[in-house]
Amino acid sequence: MVKSLPNTYLPGPLCYLSRSDAFLTVSSNYHLECYKYQALAISSGVDHGTNNNDVRRKGVEDESSLSTSQSSKRVLPEWSFNLGECALGIQTTQRIKNTPQTIIVLGERNLFCLSDNGQLIFMSKFEYNPSSFIIYNNENNNNGMQSDSSSSGVRYIISTHSHTLFIVQDGHIRWAAHVDSIPVQVEVCTVQGIRGMICTLSETGSLQCCYLGTEPVSTSIPAITSGTMINIQDAEQQLSKLNKEIKQAMNDPTLVIKRKANAQVVIQIENTNQFSVN
Incomplete structure (x- = not known):
């Protein structure tokens, strides 16, 4: 058909x-x-x-x-x-x-x-560029039967162009992991009896079998902390000291400084008939 x-x-x-x-x-x-x-x-x-x-x-x-x-x-x-x-x-x-x-x-x-x-x-x-994704299958319970999807929610993995895998459940990121390449295809499989292995295929054809690490990848920018507090009075004194040193350097005759900043340039043009336009 x-x-x-x-x-x-x-x-x-x-x-x-x-x-x-x-x-x-x-x-x-x-x-x-x-x-x-x-x-x-x-x-x-x-x-x-x-x-x-x-x-x-x-x-x-x-x-x-x-x-x-x-x-x-x-x-x-x-x-x-x-x-x-x-x-x-x-x-x-x-x-x-x-x-x-x-x-x-x-x-x-x-x-x-x-x-x-x-x-x-x-x-x-998204705040990133996704490349592929895969939905998690529901895990089996103790009786060997599949659990209800309403209790576990919708779980899926999203791969990005920034070499990151996001483990998401119902729109909330639960884990983040870093990979060596950009996955164009992601699958969850069982390898040698080990369930939950993540297989990724890169754009160059490289196939990797991965597992989640013990520490999630931080996607936020770390805050810049300083061990000492800034004193405003000390900063003003340092600024005035620097201004004084700059002023003394400007008045130093040994430095080659163009004092006449507003010097005029005079251009004289002589009218001649030697040039002609063809």
Whole structure:
């Protein structure tokens, strides 16, 4: 099945939403759009027994009214959300029983967290340039069953162009770690029975398997502290002393100083007819 989406001219991120059997993508006008698989199949002519009224109800619009020579159908999104910027990636949380899934969209300057019906849950503004991200899977409890996502929240890792990994939960940074290269892809995996290992892929193809350190990386500028307090009276005395030394140096005849700062320069121009303009 091949289908062209409206307002989509360049390739972008694509994600499958299993709970609603739909696809998520970002159009060229920076809108996050959700398309039902059934609507895509009908618009491609897979189900020929469906009439036009049923097609419109399922999110497909007939374009025969726009052009008599065209009999193709244009698919309409189930819902749309205006991001206002280019998206670097789209991911969803795991589907657990009948609980709704959460959609995370990584933008160039913001991160958007939405419900599976397109409602904004929260939005985080970046003070750095992100490169990629990955959503944490829910950990297993003691019974071997996955815990509810509502209790642990949405956890994800964001990599930046400043060689930093941020461990975030529900928009709040829990940890920060430094890496040697700029990750273009991040994954959380199990290596030799050790869970929670972070694998990063750099833009040069370097693959690294990392783990979090014991001390977080500080992203704030450290405060400049001084061991001695500044005395205003001593500072004024030092300033007057320096001004006195400068004045004595200016009056020293041994120094080559141009005393006539306002000297006039006289330019004499003689009028002659030796020059001609061709």
